[in-house]
Amino acid sequence: MSADDARPVTIPVKEALEVAGLWQCPAQPRAAFVFAHGAGAGMAHPFMEQTAHELAAAGVATLRFQFPYFDRGGRRPDPPALCHATVRAAVARASELSAGLPLFAGGKSFGARMTSQAQALIPLPAVRGLIFIGFPLHPAKRPGTERARHLHAIRIPMLFLQGTRDALAELALLEPLIVELLPRATLYRLEAADHAFHVPARTGRTDAQVRAELVRKCVDWMGAQGAEPEGDPT
Numbered sequence: 001m002s003a004d005d006a007r008p009v010t011i012p013v014k015e016a017l018e019v020a021g022l023w024q025c026p027a028q029p030r031a032a033f034v035f036a037h038g039a040g041a042g043m044a045h046p047f048m049e050q051t052a053h054e055l056a057a058a059g060v061a062t063l064r065f066q067f068p069y070f071d072r073g074g075r076r077p078d079p080p081a082l083c084h085a086t087v088r089a090a091v092a093r094a095s096e097l098s099a100g101l102p103l104f105a106g107g108k109s110f111g112a113r114m115t116s117q118a119q120a121l122i123p124l125p126a127v128r129g130l131i132f133i134g135f136p137l138h139p140a141k142r143p144g145t146e147r148a149r150h151l152h153a154i155r156i157p158m159l160f161l162q163g164t165r166d167a168l169a170e171l172a173l174l175e176p177l178i179v180e181l182l183p184r185a186t187l188y189r190l191e192a193a194d195h196a197f198h199v200p201a202r203t204g205r206t207d208a209q210v211r212a213e214l215v216r217k218c219v220d221w222m223g224a225q226g227a228e229p230e231g232d233p234t
Contacts, residue, residue: 006052009097011065013082013089019071021090023097024052025061031227032061032098033131033218034090036111039077042070047197047211048108051133054215060222061101063094067114077110084118091124102227106131106159109168109195113147116158120150129157129225131218134195137169137177148177151185158185159221161214163193188217 006024013019022043025032035052037043043064052062067086069078077083091105105115105127112132119130138144151158160178162169171189178187190210192199197214199205219227 006049006064009063009093011086011089011093013068013086017068019066019068019086019089021063021065021093022052023061023063023094024056025097026056026059028059029061029098029101030059030219031102031104031222032063032094033222034087034094034103034105034107034115034127035062035064036087036090036105036107036115037064037067037070038108038134039110040075041108042066050208051211051215054212055218058215058219060219060227061098063090063097065090065093067111080114080117083114084121087115087118088122088124091127095126102222102225103127104129104131104222104225104227106133108133109136112136116154117150119156120153123156127156128227129159129222130154131159131161131221133161133214134166134197135160135162135169135174136195137174140167143170143173145173145177151177151181154184156184157225159218160185160187161190161217162187163190163195163197163210165192165194168195186221188221190214 006022009021009023010018011021103126112135178185192203
């Protein structure tokens with residue numbers, strides 16, 4: 001196993017409950033990212049795996065983890081309070097593993113939403129910023145902004161990475177929200193990408209190219225929040 005490979009870890013959430021995690025750390029990390037999965041796909045989903053691998057190649061360690069329902073093979077998400085507790089436990093475990101690296105948290109879709117709610121309720125210790133990869137602003141075909149109310153309580157920087165064809169975040173609703181959240185919020189649009197960051201063949205781009213663009217933006221943004229340039233001492 002190389003230094004860039006993911007290694008299994010356990011994350012204690014509360015008494016008699018722990019979840020599985022995957023810690024992936026390059027040889028010279030500049031930052032660490034607690035990376036929560038979406039509602040219907042766990043930490044081993046190809047998008048999660050490929051994104052974590054590309055972040056490692058760019059010098060960012062990741063801790064992926066399972067929410068309890070997914071860890072036990074269920075499909076119905078846990079109550080929010082348990083999801084929030086799991087996010088907090090993963091952040092604490094990442095702090096132990098990352099040995100003082102600049103720490104960020106967030107995730108894909110549902111994972112982004114649960115992380116943001118946890119931060120809004122009680123700030124996550126040592127977390128410098130939140131990264132939302134496809135924030136689910138509303139259900140498909142049911143536009144609204146109720147899911148975003150808690151974001152106004154967050155006092156650390158937030159990066160929203162959104163596809164312009166995302167059916168769960170209409171830009172006509174998301175863009176005014178970002179203005180309301182300034183200067184803490186940054187919106188980065190990935191042209192023609194949907195909620196899964198898939199792009200139609202007619203665009204001439206591939207999903208891999210979109211993912212690489214997403215990773216570059218993550219790394220650049222982390223650097224702007226104080227993450228060390230790749231290769232510098234940590």
